[in-house]
Amino acid sequence: MNVCVIGTGYVGLVSGVCFSELGHQVYCVDHDSLKIDQLNEGISPIYEPGLQELMNKNRQAKRLIFTGDLQKAMADADAILIAVGTPANRDGSANLTFIKEVAIEIGQHIRPGMTIITKSTVPVGTNKKIKKWITLSCGHQQFSVASCPEFLREGSAIKDTLHMERAVFGVEDDLAESVLRALHEPIQTNIIVTTIETAETAKYAANAFLATKISFINEVANVCEGVGADVQSLAEIIGLDPRIGPSFLQAGVGYGGSCFPKDTQAFIRVAEDAGYDLQIVPAVEKVNAQQRQRLVQKLKTVYPGHYLREKRIAILGLAFKPNTDDMRASPAFEVVDFLQNEGATVIAYDPIASAQARRLMPELELALNWQEAVDQADALFVLTDWEEFKAIDLGELKRKMKKPVVIDGRNIFNPNHMKQMGFYYDSVGREIVDNRLSSLDGQLEYHSMPHRKAK
Numbered sequence: 289m290n291v292c293v294i295g296t297g298y299v300g301l302v303s304g305v306c307f308s309e310l311g312h313q314v315y316c317v318d319h320d321s322l323k324i325d326q327l328n329e330g331i332s333p334i335y336e337p338g339l340q341e342l343m344n345k346n347r348q349a350k351r352l353i354f355t356g357d358l359q360k361a362m363a364d365a366d367a368i369l370i371a372v373g374t375p376a377n378r379d380g381s382a383n384l385t386f387i388k389e390v391a392i393e394i395g396q397h398i399r400p401g402m403t404i405i406t407k408s409t410v411p412v413g414t415n416k417k418i419k420k421w422i423t424l425s426c427g428h429q430q431f432s433v434a435s436c437p438e439f440l441r442e443g444s445a446i447k448d449t450l451h452m453e454r455a456v457f458g459v460e461d462d463l464a465e466s467v468l469r470a471l472h473e474p475i476q477t478n479i480i481v482t483t484i485e486t487a488e489t490a491k492y493a494a495n496a497f498l499a500t501k502i503s504f505i506n507e508v509a510n511v512c513e514g515v516g517a518d519v520q521s522l523a524e525i526i527g528l529d530p531r532i533g534p535s536f537l538q539a540g541v542g543y544g545g546s547c548f549p550k551d552t553q554a555f556i557r558v559a560e561d562a563g564y565d566l567q568i569v570p571a572v573e574k575v576n577a578q579q580r581q582r583l584v585q586k587l588k589t590v591y592p593g594h595y596l597r598e599k600r601i602a603i604l605g606l607a608f609k610p611n612t613d614d615m616r617a618s619p620a621f622e623v624v625d626f627l628q629n630e631g632a633t634v635i636a637y638d639p640i641a642s643a644q645a646r647r648l649m650p651e652l653e654l655a656l657n658w659q660e661a662v663d664q665a666d667a668l669f670v671l672t673d674w675e676e677f678k679a680i681d682l683g684e685l686k687r688k689m690k691k692p693v694v695i696d697g698r699n700i701f702n703p704n705h706m707k708q709m710g711f712y713y714d715s716v717g718r719e720i721v722d723n724r725l726s727s728l729d730g731q732l733e734y735h736s737m738p739h740r741k742a743k
């Protein structure tokens with residue numbers, strides 16, 4: 289079928305590439321002409337494993353066309369996918385400016401029988417508004433709207449799309465359902481046909497639940513630190529219960545990214561508008577904010593008072609998760625800010641996100657590799673669990689650092705091994721409280737001892 293995708297961010301580009309790979313004829317439109325030029329040169333504006341190759345394969349097959357011309361892109365389309373951003377307003381609610389603009393533009397070129405499908409994450413009621421805005425713009429209602437929320441994860445977006453676990457079709461009529469079925473036809477997946485309101489709300493509920501799992505395990509990790517338990521073993525134990533499940537139980541510096549922080553906030557506003565005061569989701573956010581603070585406080589235990597002022601602190605990992613260059617709402621922003629405000633000199637390295645960091649954090653000193661970042665450092669923070677960091681030669685790391693202090697915000701190293709190597713090592717929810725102190729070996733000028741103690 290003929291498909292027009294509006295917006296070539298993560299969702300629009302991945303959807304466009306994957307639906308063309310599945311045999312559909314796809315036009316991808318963006319009003320950012322620089323992005324369209326880049327795409328037409330075969331360069332993906334985002335780092336996503338496998339995306340650029342698949343994109344160029346389908347461009348060459350002429351199944352995938354990038355353009356700034358919406359009229360041309362919509363000319364023969366059966367399905368129009370809206371995939372523009374829905375950033376947070378100041379009060380946390382979803383900003384629908386881009387959605388409204390697109391709806392009005394669609395209305396200018398729409399033909400009877402088209403189906404408008406929203407992939408963007410939008411508050412309940414938005415698809416009804418989209419219908420109204422398009423109708424006002426075109427003067428008729430001979431089209432359908434549908435909600436088809438996107439569940440892909442950055443870093444595994446292509447697999448998540450071509451082998452999606454479920455497709456949710458929130459529809460108002462049979463036309464929309466048949467178009468969505470035809471669009472997803474080549475994909476073997478669970479299809480859930482429901483109302484538009486349910487589909488819209490399900491997307492927020494899914495993200496809020498995943499964020500809840502993360503904050504829950506982070507709170508448990510904090511308890512583990514106080515009682516001398518190990519959160520990784522604990523997560524394995526509870527995760528073996530199929531009612532709980534093993535995923536999203538990785539404790540650490542807390543969640544970031546373009547969606548969980550914004551969607552939890554938007555969900556709170558959605559509930560408020562519906563007259564319900566959510567209790568759990570605000571607590572999830574609070575725990576997440578606190579988790580970054582707790583991590584940086586761990587360094588203050590080593591260097592209390594104003595001693596960060598003379599310190600050189602290395603950061604490994606700026607992206608909010610591995611396999612992406614996306615830094616939106618990355619925990620790195622808060623950690624770097626805190627360290628710089630304390631007067632520390634911060635030098636960071638990320639295998640992929642450094643180019644984004646240069647733009648978003650112009651003040652931050654960036655290293656070309658991990659060795660350069662940790663050279664003569666008084667401490668190291670690990671903030672992203674890149675495979676490259678897991679493979680670091682710990683002997684080389686220790687030799688390069690001025691003081692062997694590692695605060696691991698992603699639990700990538702083995703605490704016992706770190707201790708044997710003579711590091712001062714702290715991570716999230718699995719410290720060896722008593723033994724850790726003996727690993728210092730007189731290498732640090734200690735000003736106070738860690739407060740925590742095992743019972």
Ligand SMILES: NC(=O)C1=CN([C@@H]2O[C@H](COP(=O)(O)OP(=O)(O)OC[C@H]3O[C@@H](n4cnc5c(N)ncnc54)[C@H](O)[C@@H]3O)[C@@H](O)[C@H]2O)C=CC1
Nearest residue numbers: 295296297298299318319320371372373374386408409438
């Ligand atoms: N990034 C992700 O992993 C996921 C995002 N989502 C949701 O999907 C939506 C899009 O997210 P991203 O792709 O990350 O957004 P993004 O902000 O990276 O990209 C949006 C694109 O839309 C373009 N755009 C805006 N207005 C336009 C217009 N009038 N005409 C043509 N193009 C226009 C922008 O230039 C930009 O390239 C959001 O609602 C987000 O919550 C859902 C699941 C996953």
Ligand SMILES: O=C(O)[C@H]1O[C@H](OP(=O)(O)OP(=O)(O)OC[C@H]2O[C@@H](n3ccc(=O)[nH]c3=O)[C@H](O)[C@@H]2O)[C@H](O)[C@@H](O)[C@@H]1O
Nearest residue numbers: 438439440441442502536537538542543544545547608609
């Ligand atoms: O709506 C969205 O945009 C998407 O948001 C998330 O996907 P994404 O943000 O790409 O990444 P996740 O893998 O979910 O990770 C989000 C954050 O949680 C953190 N995380 C994840 C899992 C975990 O166990 N612990 C943990 O701290 C990650 O490090 C990262 O900072 C959801 O997983 C997707 O299903 C959803 O489509």
